[in-house]
Amino acid sequence: MKTVIKNALALTMNGREVLKDAYILIDGSTIRYIGQEAPEQDGNTRVLDARGGIVMPAFVNMHTHLAMTYFRSYASDLRLDKWLEKIFAVEDRLDEEAMYYGALIACAEAMEHGACCVNDMYLDSFGTVRACADSGIRAYVSRCVVDSDGAAGLERRLRENEELFRNFDAFDGRIYVLPSAHAEYTCSREALSRVYGEAKRLGRPVHIHISETNREVSECLARHGMTPLELLQSMGLLEDTTTIAAHCVAVGSRDIDIMQNFRVYPVHNPCSNLKLGSGIAPVKTMLEAGVNVCIGTDGNGSNNNIDMFRETFVASVLQKGFNRRADCTDAFSVFKMATANGAEALGYNGGVLKSGAAADIMILDKTAFLEPVHDPFGMVVYSGEAKRLKTLIVNGRVTVENGECVTVNKQEAYSGFIRCAKRLFEGID
Amino acid sequence: MKTVIKNALALTMNGREVLKDAYILIDGSTIRYIGQEAPEQDGNTRVLDARGGIVMPAFVNMHTHLAMTYFRSYASDLRLDKWLEKIFAVEDRLDEEAMYYGALIACAEAMEHGACCVNDMYLDSFGTVRACADSGIRAYVSRCVVDSDGAAGLERRLRENEELFRNFDAFDGRIYVLPSAHAEYTCSREALSRVYGEAKRLGRPVHIHISETNREVSECLARHGMTPLELLQSMGLLEDTTTIAAHCVAVGSRDIDIMQNFRVYPVHNPCSNLKLGSGIAPVKTMLEAGVNVCIGTDGNGSNNNIDMFRETFVASVLQKGFNRRADCTDAFSVFKMATANGAEALGYNGGVLKSGAAADIMILDKTAFLEPVHDPFGMVVYSGEAKRLKTLIVNGRVTVENGECVTVNKQEAYSGFIRCAKRLFEGID
Numbered sequence: 061m062k063t064v065i066k067n068a069l070a071l072t073m074n075g076r077e078v079l080k081d082a083y084i085l086i087d088g089s090t091i092r093y094i095g096q097e098a099p100e101q102d103g104n105t106r107v108l109d110a111r112g113g114i115v116m117p118a119f120v121n122m123h124t125h126l127a128m129t130y131f132r133s134y135a136s137d138l139r140l141d142k143w144l145e146k147i148f149a150v151e152d153r154l155d156e157e158a159m160y161y162g163a164l165i166a167c168a169e170a171m172e173h174g175a176c177c178v179n180d181m182y183l184d185s186f187g188t189v190r191a192c193a194d195s196g197i198r199a200y201v202s203r204c205v206v207d208s209d210g211a212a213g214l215e216r217r218l219r220e221n222e223e224l225f226r227n228f229d230a231f232d233g234r235i236y237v238l239p240s241a242h243a244e245y246t247c248s249r250e251a252l253s254r255v256y257g258e259a260k261r262l263g264r265p266v267h268i269h270i271s272e273t274n275r276e277v278s279e280c281l282a283r284h285g286m287t288p289l290e291l292l293q294s295m296g297l298l299e300d301t302t303t304i305a306a307h308c309v310a311v312g313s314r315d316i317d318i319m320q321n322f323r324v325y326p327v328h329n330p331c332s333n334l335k336l337g338s339g340i341a342p343v344k345t346m347l348e349a350g351v352n353v354c355i356g357t358d359g360n361g362s363n364n365n366i367d368m369f370r371e372t373f374v375a376s377v378l379q380k381g382f383n384r385r386a387d388c389t390d391a392f393s394v395f396k397m398a399t400a401n402g403a404e405a406l407g408y409n410g411g412v413l414k415s416g417a418a419a420d421i422m423i424l425d426k427t428a429f430l431e432p433v434h435d436p437f438g439m440v441v442y443s444g445e446a447k448r449l450k451t452l453i454v455n456g457r458v459t460v461e462n463g464e465c466v467t468v469n470k471q472e473a474y475s476g477f478i479r480c481a482k483r484l485f486e487g488i489d
Numbered sequence: 490m491k492t493v494i495k496n497a498l499a500l501t502m503n504g505r506e507v508l509k510d511a512y513i514l515i516d517g518s519t520i521r522y523i524g525q526e527a528p529e530q531d532g533n534t535r536v537l538d539a540r541g542g543i544v545m546p547a548f549v550n551m552h553t554h555l556a557m558t559y560f561r562s563y564a565s566d567l568r569l570d571k572w573l574e575k576i577f578a579v580e581d582r583l584d585e586e587a588m589y590y591g592a593l594i595a596c597a598e599a600m601e602h603g604a605c606c607v608n609d610m611y612l613d614s615f616g617t618v619r620a621c622a623d624s625g626i627r628a629y630v631s632r633c634v635v636d637s638d639g640a641a642g643l644e645r646r647l648r649e650n651e652e653l654f655r656n657f658d659a660f661d662g663r664i665y666v667l668p669s670a671h672a673e674y675t676c677s678r679e680a681l682s683r684v685y686g687e688a689k690r691l692g693r694p695v696h697i698h699i700s701e702t703n704r705e706v707s708e709c710l711a712r713h714g715m716t717p718l719e720l721l722q723s724m725g726l727l728e729d730t731t732t733i734a735a736h737c738v739a740v741g742s743r744d745i746d747i748m749q750n751f752r753v754y755p756v757h758n759p760c761s762n763l764k765l766g767s768g769i770a771p772v773k774t775m776l777e778a779g780v781n782v783c784i785g786t787d788g789n790g791s792n793n794n795i796d797m798f799r800e801t802f803v804a805s806v807l808q809k810g811f812n813r814r815a816d817c818t819d820a821f822s823v824f825k826m827a828t829a830n831g832a833e834a835l836g837y838n839g840g841v842l843k844s845g846a847a848a849d850i851m852i853l854d855k856t857a858f859l860e861p862v863h864d865p866f867g868m869v870v871y872s873g874e875a876k877r878l879k880t881l882i883v884n885g886r887v888t889v890e891n892g893e894c895v896t897v898n899k900q901e902a903y904s905g906f907i908r909c910a911k912r913l914f915e916g917i918d
Contacts, residue, residue: 130861132861132863132868132871132872133861133862133863133864133865133867133868133871133872134861134863134864135863136819136820136863136864136866136867136871137815137816137819137820137867138815138816139814139815139816140815143815172876274813330810331802331806333810334806334807334809334810334811335805335806335809335810335815335871336809336815337809337810337812337813337814337815337816337817338810338813339810339813340810340811363871364867364868364871364872365871365872365874367874370799370802370874373760373799374803376764377760377763377764378763378807380763380764380765380766381759381762381763381764381766381767381768381769382763382769382811383766384703384766384767384768385568385766386566386567386568386569386572386764386765386766387566387567387568387766388766390565390566391565391566427899427903431903431906431907431910432559432561432562432563432907432910432914433562434561434562434563434564434565435562435563435565436562437565438562438565438566438793439561439562442561442562442565442764442792442793442794443561443562443793443794445794445796445799445874445875445876446874446876447601447874447875447876447892463876470856474856474860477860478860478861481860481861485861
């Protein structure tokens with residue numbers, strides 16, 4: 061089926077190009093034309109009228125834990141160690157059904173807040189991957205590896221991710237499985253090597269937490285005499301493999317050198333880093349060094365919304381305020397971090413409106429609140445919000461209409477979610 | 490007319506009280522009952538079913554410039570001096586009609602984003618006060634005084650505010666006019682004294698910008714050997730008069746002492762302070778000193794949304810991240826800053842759900858995204874957003890239904906706004 065979007069104020073991400081009164085032709089899951097001349101339409105072509113609203117690549121949420129929806133507003137305002145203690149107790153009870161409904165609610169939320177794609181890392185993820193498949197979102201999913209409980213645990217988790225890969229990888233052209241190591245502090249050198257080995261074999265990126273807190277880095281220095289990124293580099297793991305490095309709050313200039321010299325994409329999660337008291341990542345410095353920073357929301361336990369509009373806003377203004385420089389992390393740069401950089405790190409042809417690219421598109425409502433449009437990138441980054449999202453298209457399919465996710469049966473999802481939540485928190489304060 | 494809200498999860502702001510399955514009875518503009526027993530209803534009683542959603546005092550936006558809606562996405566990513574230069578050129582063209590439509594759009598936006606009340610300060614404000622009156626919002630409006638252009642300018646502006654007061658003060662029990670001095674750096678001692686004199690005579694607070702940037706404070710120190718707050722104190726102006734002190738970014742311990750010893754309510758505008766590169770106000774320190782900090786959005790030129798949900802979220806997590814303390818500026822404290830503290834500073838009986846208080850109430854939708862509610866204050870502060878706002882009641886009248894402002898004709902407002910915007914920006918890049 062073909063779809064034409066008309067009357068678009070298109071931010072193509074072909075540089076800072078802005079096309080007025082643009083048409084976009086989608087055929088199946090792919091963009092086939094973008095420009096100011098009307099493409100040919102036949103009787104089967106569906107027409108979406110953007111009515112002058114902003115049309116842009118949808119957000120790529122580069123780090124999240126979808127099934128953590130159960131932890132929204134749980135253990136608020138606690139320090140990280142106490143927060144983790146409470147979270148771990150409930151996480152132990154997460155089974156496949158609970159993972160499914162937690163992730164399903166989060167997928168609908170992610171899409172209603174502008175994301176076409178999520179990069180998830182969590183526990184045994186059959187439930188998550190099924191939820192992503194059912195919801196219509198584009199997803200990169202991983203069962204992350206830890207081996208702090210010994211070699212048997214390592215083998216089991218690697219096997220779980222392999223099984224995930226065998227069953228779901230490339231499903232519908234939008235679900236992929238990535239190798240993932242949780243973090244240096246939960247993985248032995250052996251575990252890190254095995255995960256990177258798998259990534260090399262499959263030609264996929266590795267998803268890993270890196271330098272989220274000062275404490276993590278101090279402990280790594282004590283253990284190895286190196287920071288987490290230095291350790292990965294010293295082991296030769298960063299060669300030929302892309303690393304998606306979530307957080308990178310406590311990184312220094314040598315870490316940033318490593319990002320520049322290898323295919324390391326740091327993922328900035330400003331709301332979670334602030335909320336958990338981890339600190340403020342040196343994003344301005346990373347951008348100035350030419351590093352391709354991405355943006356993620358982290359999970360609902362530490363944010364507490366899967367909202368890329370809010371995340372992108374905070375990513376921009378936080379650097380301006382912290383560095384006392386209103387002209388840093390400008391709207392266009394942050395917009396690119398939240399779209400094209402993520403697609404590049406994941407290795408798919410998206411985050412851009414051009415012929416041949418994945419049809420992952422959002423249409424914002426042109427309301428009184430969005431006029432006059434002096435700077436459309438600023439409009440999205442500083443004034444964008446879910447309330448202003450009209451339509452989301454993922455892989456050529458409309459998943460959000462008039463701001464509501466239409467590819468998830470929310471009533472049913474909600475019932476399942478509540479049922480699981482009762483079980484998870486039973487007997488816990 | 491009477492209104493009953495039923496099935497409320499009520500956050501009363503009587504301390505941390507949370508009432509499940511609560512009823513709230515509104516008679517005219519006032520709350521007459523809140524509790525878990527059903528109040529008597531007659532045939533004329535309107536019933537609003539909250540369906541288990543959170544019901545709470547609506548936000549009090551303590552510092553804004555409503556008519557700046559024209560500047561949304563204008564002059565993005567510029568340093569403060571360059572930003573001001575561009576803004577000033579257009580501000581010179583703002584007449585009463587333009588002020589009216591700019592403010593009208595902003596009033597609808599403010600209410601759709603949870604605010605029942607705005608505290609505005611700007612230029613000659615007949616247009617603003619008419620927009621506030623027409624929109625249904627509760628508003629404190631002021632024509633702020635500057636006299637950097639000499640004594641005649643001072644007299645003119647004082648007269649404009651007096652006229653505003655004579656014509657509109659106490660309109661409909663929800664529009665009030667406050668004396669206002671723009672800031673120390675734009676006002677002589679004479680101007681400051683005159684404004685405080687007027688406030689004393691009327692028994693009203695003064696609205697003023699205080700210590701927004703380091704540069705402002707350095708220049709004040711050079712001029713007077715004192716910070717702006719120290720200057721006001723040394724002149725005896727802070728006695729017996731409430732001061733609503735917008736920004737307070739560059740304040741030190743002696744300033745905080747003054748806040749404690751006099752009725753000074755600092756207004757934190759985190760998004761604007763970050764976006765303009767002004768810095769991060771020491772809110773954690775102020776709260777620990779027992780100061781009643783309030784929250785405001787500032788204008789649409791520097792935010793760029795009049796969204797108290799976003800502002801409240803950022804106010805909380807920014808302090809946690811900047812101070813590396815997840816347990817500071819907890820959800821309840823920030824919620825109180827955004828509601829009860831503002832009403833207290835303005836001197837009206839609001840920001841609380843109790844018999845006798847102003848009926849300024851919001852109802853949030855209980856959707857899948859708001860369950861389970863482990864901590865309702867955290868749910869509002871960390872996961873609240875306009876998309877989840879169902880109903881807003883201001884002074885007893887429903888102004889927002891199903892998330893849409895129903896007391897502003899948005900089509901008409903939009904037409905007027907566009908017409909004025911064209912005139913304002915004509916011939917300007």
